[in-house]
Amino acid sequence: NAGVTQTPKFRILKIGQSMTLQCAxxxxxxxxxxYRQDPGMGLKLIYxxxxxxxxxxxxxxxxxxxxxxxxxxFPLRLELAAPSQTSVYFCASSSRGQGASMSTEAFFGQxxxxxxx
Amino acid sequence: AQKITQTQxxxxxxxxxxxxxxxxxxxxDPSYGLFxxxxxSSGEMIFLIYQGSYDQQNAxxxxxxxxxxxxxxxxxxxxxASQLGDSAMYFCAMRGGFTGNQxxxxxxxxxxxxx
Numbered sequence: 001n002a003g004v005t006q007t008p009k010f011r012i013l014k015i016g017q018s019m020t021l022q023c024a025x026x027x028x029x030x031x032x033x034x035y036r037q038d039p040g041m042g043l044k045l046i047y048x049x050x051x052x053x054x055x056x057x058x059x060x061x062x063x064x065x066x067x068x069x070x071x072x073x074f075p076l077r078l079e080l081a082a083p084s085q086t087s088v089y090f091c092a093s094s095s096r097g098q099g100a101s102m103s104t105e106a107f108f109g110q111x112x113x114x115x116x117x
Numbered sequence: 118a119q120k121i122t123q124t125q126x127x128x129x130x131x132x133x134x135x136x137x138x139x140x141x142x143x144x145x146d147p148s149y150g151l152f153x154x155x156x157x158s159s160g161e162m163i164f165l166i167y168q169g170s171y172d173q174q175n176a177x178x179x180x181x182x183x184x185x186x187x188x189x190x191x192x193x194x195x196x197x198a199s200q201l202g203d204s205a206m207y208f209c210a211m212r213g214g215f216t217g218n219q220x221x222x223x224x225x226x227x228x229x230x231x232x
Contacts, residue, residue, distance in 0.1 A: 031218065040126070042208065042224035050218055058219070090162065092220070094212075103150050103169055106210075106220050108162035 002026050006091050006109035013081040013116045021076040021112050023091030031094040032074040033106065034058075034066065036087040043090065049074055081116045088113050119144050121209050123223035130199045131231050137184070138194040138226045140209030146170075149213030151192040152220070153183065156206040165207075168192055196228075204230045 007022045025032065030051045035043040045058030049068040063085060065077040074093075078085060092106040120143040130136035142151065153165040168176045168183045176183040184193040196203055209223045 033220065035222075040224060042121075042123075043222040045219060045221075048219060056218075088160065092162075094220075103167055104212075105152055105164045105167060106212075107164075108154075111160050113160075 004091055004093050004107050004109040006089075006112050008112060009110065010113050011115070013078070013114065015081060015083065015116060017081050018077070018079050019081070021078070021089055021091070021114075023074045023076065023109060024072050025074075025091075025093040025107070026072065027093060027095070027107065028071060029093035029095050029107075030071070031096065031106075032068065033092040033094075034064070034074070034076045035090045035092065036060065036085075037090060037111075038087050046076065046089075078114075083116050086114060086116045119146075119149075119211055119213055119219070119221045121211055121221050121223035123209055123226050125226045126224075127227045127229070129229050129231055130196075130203075132201060133198055135195060135197045136199055136228065138196070138207050138209075138228065140192045140194065140223060142190050142192060142209075142211050144190075144211065144213050146213040149211055151183070151185070152210040152212065153181070153192075153194045154208045154210060155203075156208065156225070157202075158205070162208075166194070199230045201230050201232060204228060 004025045033048045034046040047066040049055045089112045091109040094106045122141045149170045151168045155163045166178045182195045206225045
């Protein structure tokens with residue numbers, strides 16, 4: 001079971017460079033998410049998608065872009081990398097919330113540790 | 118607006134003792150789910166336990182139980198018989214909103230189990 005796969009695991013970028021963080025899931029989940037995790041700050045939502053072709057901003061979208069051309073893939077694009085984007089990035093996926101109490105959990109990838117220097 | 122609050126940045130517990138990690142939440146939605154995740158030092162996010170807003174009984178999963186007090190908007194995680202492998206960050210999360218599109222996370226509690 002692959003689950004949610006993120007690549008790369010580690011990356012060092014120079015200020016102003018661009019890159020794409022890849023995320024793929026094989027569970028046929030409609031919902032996909034990108035979070036960033038900074039020390040002591042928990043997980044903050046960058047973007048999310050409820051299905052192919054549909055994306056929406058989360059809490060901290062500035063400096064990022066996403067696309068969702070297929071159910072399986074949800075890449076995150078960093079344009080003009082800045083030191084403030086140094087963080088650990090998690091991709092997650094979930095099926096639609098089950099029943100009235102939203103019972104379906106999110107499944108996470110292994111994370112990408114990004115350093116911008 | 119949805120918000121999750123974890124007020125304990127760090128906790129220590131003796132091995133084999135029980136420990137409670139606090140979580141309070143704020144939402145105006147009648148339907149929501151509450152989740153706890155464990156993040157060991159290796160970094161992955163591991164789902165532990167779920168509680169639904171309409172569930173009458175507290176959720177349990179092995180050594181994990183969730184003390185759900187709806188009126189107080191709290192969803193504390195209880196770990197019984199702590200083990201050294203329980204040392205990790207623990208995050209409380211809520212899934213809610215009209216469509217249940219988003220998960221909201223707290224800032225986490227770092228648990229250290231002392232031998």
